[in-house]
Amino acid sequence: MAVPGQGDEGRSALLMKIVMAGESCVGKTSIVRRYTEPNAAAAFSSSSYLATIGIDFKVKCVTLNDKTVKLQIWDTAGQERFHTLSTSYFRGAQGFVLVYDITNLDSFQSVTSWMKDIHEKAGDEVDIVLLGNKCDKESERVVPKHKGEKLAWEHGIPFFETSAKDNVNIEDAFSVLTKEILEKKSWVLYDLEVVDLNENQLSLLYSRKMFKDLR
Ligand SMILES: Nc1nc2c(ncn2[C@@H]2O[C@H](COP(=O)(O)OP(=O)(O)OP(=O)(O)O)[C@@H](O)[C@H]2O)c(=O)[nH]1
Numbered sequence: 001m002a003v004p005g006q007g008d009e010g011r012s013a014l015l016m017k018i019v020m021a022g023e024s025c026v027g028k029t030s031i032v033r034r035y036t037e038p039n040a041a042a043a044f045s046s047s048s049y050l051a052t053i054g055i056d057f058k059v060k061c062v063t064l065n066d067k068t069v070k071l072q073i074w075d076t077a078g079q080e081r082f083h084t085l086s087t088s089y090f091r092g093a094q095g096f097v098l099v100y101d102i103t104n105l106d107s108f109q110s111v112t113s114w115m116k117d118i119h120e121k122a123g124d125e126v127d128i129v130l131l132g133n134k135c136d137k138e139s140e141r142v143v144p145k146h147k148g149e150k151l152a153w154e155h156g157i158p159f160f161e162t163s164a165k166d167n168v169n170i171e172d173a174f175s176v177l178t179k180e181i182l183e184k185k186s187w188v189l190y191d192l193e194v195v196d197l198n199e200n201q202l203s204l205l206y207s208r209k210m211f212k213d214l215r
Pocket residue numbers: 022023024025026027028029030031045046047048049050051052053076077078079133134135136137162163164165166
């Protein structure tokens with residue numbers, strides 16, 4: 001078994017916990033699917049909206065600066081009735097993808113409150129990227145791009161307008177976020193036995209860890 005920090009890093013990989021945050025229906029699940037599903041053409045469905053209940057969990061391996069990085073992407077539920085549950089998963093995250101919908105003013109106005117939740121639960125050092133999603137719906141836009149840019153600038157975080165539907169800026173947004181986390185060295189070095197666990201096993205590991213932390 002590889003022991004991080006004892007000369008066996010070759011068998012280790014970096015693990016990052018990234019959490020999706022933002023109001024219901026802004027496109028968090030669609031963004032995660034677009035980013036993590038190999039069959040990109042089938043990754044987007046506009047026919048039916050299926051609200052996330054509780055939490056979903058996806059894993060994607062990427063190579064950053066020649067390092068293997070395993071991203072665990074926690075897709076939280078935006079609905080108000082899940083708010084306490086969703087924010088309880090913010091702890092221990094290194095990065096957040098905070099999403100609003102450019103066709104929904106309320107979702108934009110709630111960004112500051114989500115930001116507060118994030119810092120309260122995950123600390124001030126955490127990396128965040130702000131996304132104005134559904135930029136393919138230009139005719140229904142109610143949030144001008146410069147307002148998103150200004151808000152992000154005020155908080156000192158990167159900003160992208162994205163479309164999960166047309167696959168615009170999704171890859172770039174995750175790339176910027178993960179590179180910032182890598183530079184900050186806030187990731188966790190795990191040995192490969194842990195890194196190779198599947199979604200369910202990782203989820204279990206985390207809930208056990210959270211349970212221990214809470215006691
Ligand atoms: N046109 C367009 N529709 C989108 C886009 N992203 C998501 N949608 C649609 O918006 C609706 C909500 O998307 P979801 O990804 O389920 O939203 P969510 O943020 O996960 O919602 P909760 O799970 O309730 O928090 C669905 O009907 C999607 O098809 C986009 O980029 N463009």
